[in-house]
Structure formats: structure tokens, C-alpha cells
Amino acid sequence: MIGNIITASVFASMIRLATPYLFAALGETLGQRSGVLNLGLDGMMLMGAFFAFYAVFITGSLILGLIAAIIVGGLMGLAMAFISVTLKAEQGISGIGIFLFGLGMSELLFQQWIGTPTTVSGIPDVYIPILSDIPVIGHIFFNHNILVYVAFALVPIMTLVLNKTNFGLMVRAVGQNPEAADAMGVSVTKVRYTTLIIGGILAGLAGASLSIAQINVFQQNLTAGQGFIAVALVYFGGWKPRGVMLGALLFSFVNALQLQISVVGVNIPSEFSAMAPYIITLLALVFASKSREKPDALTKPFERG
Amino acid sequence: MSIRKRPNIFRGINVERLLDLIPILIALFAAFIVASFLLIALDANPITAFSAMFEGAFGSQNATAETLVKATPILFVAIGITIAFRGGVINIGGEGQMIAGALGAITVTLMIGESLNWLVIPLALFAGFIAGGIYGGIAGFLKAYFDVNEILSTIMLNQIAVQLMNFLLNGPLLDPESGGFNNIPKTARISEVAQLPRLAIFDFFSRTRLHYGLIIAIIIAIIIYVLLWRTTIGYRIRAVGLNQRASRYAGINVERQIVLSMFLAGGMAGLAGAVQVLGLNYRLQTDGSPAGFTANAGFNGIVAALFGGLNPLGAIPASTFFGALLVGAQKMQREVGVPASMITAINGLIVVFVVSSQIFILRRTRRRVGEAIGQMDDNHTEKLKEGEN
Numbered sequence: 001m002i003g004n005i006i007t008a009s010v011f012a013s014m015i016r017l018a019t020p021y022l023f024a025a026l027g028e029t030l031g032q033r034s035g036v037l038n039l040g041l042d043g044m045m046l047m048g049a050f051f052a053f054y055a056v057f058i059t060g061s062l063i064l065g066l067i068a069a070i071i072v073g074g075l076m077g078l079a080m081a082f083i084s085v086t087l088k089a090e091q092g093i094s095g096i097g098i099f100l101f102g103l104g105m106s107e108l109l110f111q112q113w114i115g116t117p118t119t120v121s122g123i124p125d126v127y128i129p130i131l132s133d134i135p136v137i138g139h140i141f142f143n144h145n146i147l148v149y150v151a152f153a154l155v156p157i158m159t160l161v162l163n164k165t166n167f168g169l170m171v172r173a174v175g176q177n178p179e180a181a182d183a184m185g186v187s188v189t190k191v192r193y194t195t196l197i198i199g200g201i202l203a204g205l206a207g208a209s210l211s212i213a214q215i216n217v218f219q220q221n222l223t224a225g226q227g228f229i230a231v232a233l234v235y236f237g238g239w240k241p242r243g244v245m246l247g248a249l250l251f252s253f254v255n256a257l258q259l260q261i262s263v264v265g266v267n268i269p270s271e272f273s274a275m276a277p278y279i280i281t282l283l284a285l286v287f288a289s290k291s292r293e294k295p296d297a298l299t300k301p302f303e304r305g
Numbered sequence: 306m307s308i309r310k311r312p313n314i315f316r317g318i319n320v321e322r323l324l325d326l327i328p329i330l331i332a333l334f335a336a337f338i339v340a341s342f343l344l345i346a347l348d349a350n351p352i353t354a355f356s357a358m359f360e361g362a363f364g365s366q367n368a369t370a371e372t373l374v375k376a377t378p379i380l381f382v383a384i385g386i387t388i389a390f391r392g393g394v395i396n397i398g399g400e401g402q403m404i405a406g407a408l409g410a411i412t413v414t415l416m417i418g419e420s421l422n423w424l425v426i427p428l429a430l431f432a433g434f435i436a437g438g439i440y441g442g443i444a445g446f447l448k449a450y451f452d453v454n455e456i457l458s459t460i461m462l463n464q465i466a467v468q469l470m471n472f473l474l475n476g477p478l479l480d481p482e483s484g485g486f487n488n489i490p491k492t493a494r495i496s497e498v499a500q501l502p503r504l505a506i507f508d509f510f511s512r513t514r515l516h517y518g519l520i521i522a523i524i525i526a527i528i529i530y531v532l533l534w535r536t537t538i539g540y541r542i543r544a545v546g547l548n549q550r551a552s553r554y555a556g557i558n559v560e561r562q563i564v565l566s567m568f569l570a571g572g573m574a575g576l577a578g579a580v581q582v583l584g585l586n587y588r589l590q591t592d593g594s595p596a597g598f599t600a601n602a603g604f605n606g607i608v609a610a611l612f613g614g615l616n617p618l619g620a621i622p623a624s625t626f627f628g629a630l631l632v633g634a635q636k637m638q639r640e641v642g643v644p645a646s647m648i649t650a651i652n653g654l655i656v657v658f659v660v661s662s663q664i665f666i667l668r669r670t671r672r673r674v675g676e677a678i679g680q681m682d683d684n685h686t687e688k689l690k691e692g693e694n
Binding site: 039087090097104221232272275285 | 395458651654
């Protein structure tokens with residue numbers, strides 16, 4: 001029974017499902033470490049997903065799809081930076097505004113420019129000689145599209161950037177104590193603009209990893225709240241890239257399990273297994289809320305003396 | 306010359322409050338401009354589109370009634386969001402709390418049946434209030450005692466509520482007459498005594514779907530206005546919203562106020578769900594999608610609350626405005642072929658514009674409040690130090 005449910009395929013889809021969460025949540029980690037809560041993540045993902053899909057739909061070029069997602073995501077990040085850093089707007093609510101904008105705009109453009117549900121041929125899985133052929137292991141780890149590997153590679157990269165580079169030091173300083181950072185000559189505004197634009201780009205890629213790599217369609221509210229889960233994963237992961245990755249893997253494992261349960265036909269109402277990831281996230285938030293990495297200046301706009 | 310101080314009944318309407326309107330007007334203007342450009346970009350004439358929207362929202366008795374029908378749940382949610390905001394809590398859980406309220410109301414209604422005659426209506430409304438309140442209270446409790454970010458917890462609770470509703474509508478609450486065949490998951494129809502009457506003013510609005518839920522919402526808006534600005538309960542909630550530290554020094558149990566604001570906020574959204582069941586559909590039904598029952602009223606309520614200047618009375622015109630946008634957009638879609646989803650995007654922009662233009666009044670207020678609180682803090686710290694010695 002258990003053997004029917006927990007198969008190699010479940011682990012393989014765990015890895016695959018974790019990809020959009022990783023992109024979005026790692027970008028969010030960077031933004032939050034600099035002191036800005038970007039709640040509009042889901043809207044940015046939707047816009048990235050739509051424009052990536054649209055570019056591929058029109059041109060057939062996957063590269064152009066990725067570029068479109070990067071540009072749109074970056075622009076959304078820039079907008080969030082302008083709103084929350086320059087205009088010092090309340091971050092939680094302006095994020096909801098960005099989300100609603102992305103939700104409505106992506107649907108509007110989809111209906112206007114495409115109209116009917118269509119599929120595109122998305123980014124293919126990479127065949128890695130030898131590795132992909134290893135039984136079980138190869139199936140789980142080495143049979144994915146390139147974005148999956150990029151997302152996981154970002155985990156150590158983000159850790160290095162945050163902890164070992166000058167830029168990372170500035171990000172952390174601005175997030176912990178913007179007044180002190182400002183006094184040391186660090187431009188709080190510049191740092192936060194940078195982290196939010198990078199966060200937007202990664203959110204755009206997260207959307208693209210759904211619409212042109214994972215499911216290869218676009219539809220209304222394609223992300224179904226994955227961006228919000230990604231924000232929760234940052235809290236869950238204690239603002240550390242590795243923790244975020246563990247959270248993303250746990251969450252997508254539960255998701256993959258839930259999909260498998262509905263396939264195998266275990267006698268659990270499907271609603272309960274669909275509910276499970278959210279209950280787990282909620283519980284995780286209860287236990288993970290006290291991390292020493294939590295940026296002190298999170299959600300606080302910086303105002304010079 | 307001495308100026309006699311007049312008792313100011315409408316303390317809410319003074320110069321300070323009028324200044325609060327500035328960001329709202331800026332937001333409205335900016336959204337209008339952006340919407341026009343968007344329409345032009347989509348090859349539609351903005352003037353034709355806007356007049357189609359107006360026509361669709363207010364062009365006939367039925368159109369106006371539909372606008373108010375849409376506005377009713379938004380108003381309830383907006384009142385709740387306003388309470389939470391004033392209490393320093395950001396409640397994104399309107400969707401889930403609405404569902405909880407609807408489930409509470411339908412369960413009580415179906416259990417009671419016709420046995421209590423018209424008494425079933427107040428009981429069902431109360432059940433909706435309590436169910437929504439408890440659901441909101443969970444997020445308040447988690448924030449107050451476990452430091453869980455309420456934005457995230459309410460978003461999780463929204464998803465959980467949708468699944469819970471889908472489960473109940475496909476199982477225990479499933480309409481026995483649907484014979485197990487249910488493309489549209491729904492409960493049994495409620496008995497006639499439990500239905501909120503249609504609202505007809507003489508001949509006006511007769512034969513429309515407008516129901517007494519609107520009147521209840523307006524009365525509740527007034528009650529909550531009084532509660533927030535005329536009672537100690539409201540004073541405590543707002544004090545916590547303005548400055549938690551100072552409130553704690555003043556002896557207010559901050560945690561309890563946070564739970565209370567979220568309970569009341571959830572209760573209002575619960576009422577929104579309850580009146581949808583009792584006044585509009587006469588049953589609880591959904592299409593299985595997350596917004597299948599709520600039609601996004603839980604999110605639109607946030608926009609309306611901000612647009613209403615975070616004042617329950619301001620929420621009345623604000624909700625009507627958003628009801629009109631939603632109903633008018635459908636007409637616009639038919640007439641000029643621009644998808645109604647444009648309204649979601651515009652709503653998002655309005656939120657962004659309202660909170661962004663707040664900077665113009667916030668600086669002034671924050672400085673003043675900050676100074677006052679700074680003094681309070683100093684006084685209390687000294688007192689506390691004396692107490693310790």
C-alpha cells in the first residue's frame with residue numbers, strides 16, 4: 001500500500017514541483033533580508049508566466065520566453081520598489097495591490113491576445129549521459145528541464161551572495177539596521193531597489209517555470225496562490241536559502257503525495273489531501289516564527305533621521 | 306474672546322478626515338487615467354467603454370439593484386477589514402471567513418428547518434457571525450500568541466476553507482435531491498421562512514434580486530462606526546492599532562485586542578457569507594474553484610475598505626462603487642469586447658495608488674502621533690522604573 005504511494009515518481013515530481021517555489025522564495029528571501037516584504041509575488045509570477053507563454057506562443061522561441069519573463073518580472077520588481085521604497089507605502093497592502101494587478105492583467109491579456117486554452121511545446125527535459133540512466137536515482141534527480149537545475153543551483157549561490165559578498169553584507173545591514181547602514185554610507189534605497197528587482201526577475205522565472213516548462217499552458221490564475229506559499233516558505237526557512245529549499249521540498253513532497261494519492265485512489269477525501277499542504281505551512285509558521293535571521297527592519301520603510 | 310466648545314456629533318467629519326480623502330481622490334484619478342490608456346491599448350474607445358460601464362451599473366432599476374446586490378457582501382467584508390486595520394491587523398482572510406460564515410449559517414438553517422418560524426433568520430445570521438469570527442480569531446490568536454504573520458496565516462486559512470467547503474458540499478451537506486450527481490456542489494435549498502425578504506421600496510426594485518442584506522450591512526456599518534469611535538472597546542482596538550508599546554504601557558491587554566479585532570473582522574466577513582446564502586442563493590453553492598462561492602468579495606472588500614478611508618461609513622459608498630465596477634464591467638465586456646477581468650487589474654492599481662499616495666498625509670500625522678507617543682513612552686518608562694525600585 002505504502003509502496004504504491006511513495007514511489008520514485010513521487011520524489012521526481014517533488015523535485016519538479018519545488019522549482020517555482022524555489023525561484024520565487026529565493027528572490028523573496030533576498031528582498032526580505034533587505035527589509036522589504038514583497039507580497040505581490042503571486043502577481044509577478046502570473047505576469048512572468050503569461051509573458052513567457054505568450055512569447056513562446058508567438059515566436060516558438062523558448063529563449064525569448066525566458067527573456068520575456070525576466071523583463072516583465074524585473075519591471076514588476078521595479079514597480080514594487082518604487083511603491084515601497086520611494087513612496088514608502090505599507091508593504092503588505094501594496095503587495096496585495098500588485099497581486100490583484102498581476103492576476104487581472106494576466107487574465108485580461110490572455111483573453112485578449114490568445115483567448116482559447118492552448119499548449120506550447122515547453123522546455124524539454126535534459127538527458128544527462130550516464131547519470132540519467134541510473135535506475136531510480138536517475139529518474140528522481142537527472143530527468144528534469146534546465147530550469148529545475150538552475151533553481152537548485154541558486155540555493156548555494158544565494159547563500160554565498162548573502163554571506164560572503166560585499167553586496168550580501170549590505171543587504172543584511174540594510175535589513176537589520178538601515179540607520180546604521182545609511183550612516184556607513186550604504187544607500188538603503190539602492191540596495192532595496194536591487195533586491196526587489198532581482199526578486200521580481202526570479203518571480204518572473206518562477207512563473208515561466210510553470211507556463212513553459214512544467215505544464216506548458218496558461219490559464220486564469222495559473223499559479224493558484226503559489227506565490228503566497230513562497231512568501232510563507234521564506235518565514236518557514238528562517239530567511240536562509242537552505243531552509244527555504246527544505247521548506248519548498250517538504251511542501252512539494254506533500255503536494256506530490258497528494259497527487260499520487262488521488263491517482264492510486266486511496267480512500268481519503270481529496271479535499272483533505274488538498275488541504276494538507278496549507279495546514280502544514282500554517283503549523284510550520286507557528287513553529288518557525290522565531291528565527292534570529294529575521295530582519296529587524298522587515299516591512300519598515302526607511303526614513304532618514 | 307472665549308470660544309465655546311461645541312459638542313461635535315459628527316466628529317468623523319472634520320478637516321482631518323477631509324484630508325484623508327486626498328489619497329483616495331488621487332487614487333481614483335490615477336486609476337481612471339491608467340484604465341483609459343489600457344482601453345486605448347486594447348483598441349477600445351474609453352468614452353464608449355466607461356459609458357457602457359455606467360449604463361450597466363445604473364442604467365435601469367435592475368442594473369442598480371444588481372450593483373447593490375454585488376456591493377452587499379463587499380460592504381460586510383470591508384467593515385471587517387476596517388476593524389482589523391484600525392486594530393493594526395491586516396486581514397487578507399475575508400474569503401475564508403466568508404466561507405466559514407456561510408457554512409455556519411447554512412448548517413444552522415438546515416438543522417432548524419421551519420420549526421422556529423422567522424426566528425431562524427437572526428439565528429442563522431448569528432451563526433454566520435460566530436463561525437466567521439472564530440475563523441478570523443484563529444489568525445488573531447496565532448498572531449497575538451505565536452507571532453505568526455497574519456497575512457500569511459489568513460491566506461493559508463482561505464485555502465483550507467475552500468477545501469473544507471468543497472468537502473462538506475460533496476458530502477455531509479450535499480443536496481439530497483441532487484441524487485449524488487453534482488457538477489455544481491450545493492446544499493439543499495433553505496425553507497422559505499429562512500429566506501431574507503427581497504427589498505422593494507414601494508414599486509422601486511420590485512422583481513429584482515435586491516434583498517434585506519443591504520439594509521443589515523448599512524445598520525452594521527453604523528454600529529461599528531459607533532463601536533470604534535464612541536466606546537472603550539473601540540478605543541482600545543484603535544490604540545493597539547496606533548501603537549502597541551504605548552497601549553501596553555497604558556495597561557491594555559494587547560494580545561486580547563488583536564484576537565478581538567480579528568474575531569470582529571472575521572464575524573463581518575462571516576455575515577457576508579451568511580447573507581449570500583440567506584438572501585441571494587437560498588443555498589450554499591460553488592463551482593469548485595476557490596472563488597466559486599465568494600466571487601472574490603473577500604479581496605474586493607480590502608480594496609473597498611481602503612477606498613472608504615478605513616471608516617465603516619466610508620465603506621458604504623466605496624462598496625457601492627466597486628459593486629458598480631463589477632456589474633458595469635460585464636456590460637463593458639459585451640459592448641466593447643474588453644474582458645471584465647480588467648476590473649481586477651484596476652482594483653489592484655487602486656490599492657497601490659491609495660497606499661502610495663498615503664505618504665502625503667502620513668508624514669504629517671505620523672510626526673504628530675510620534676511626538677505624542679514619545680512623551681507617553683517617556684512618562685510611562687519613568688513610572689515603570691519607579692515601580693521597579
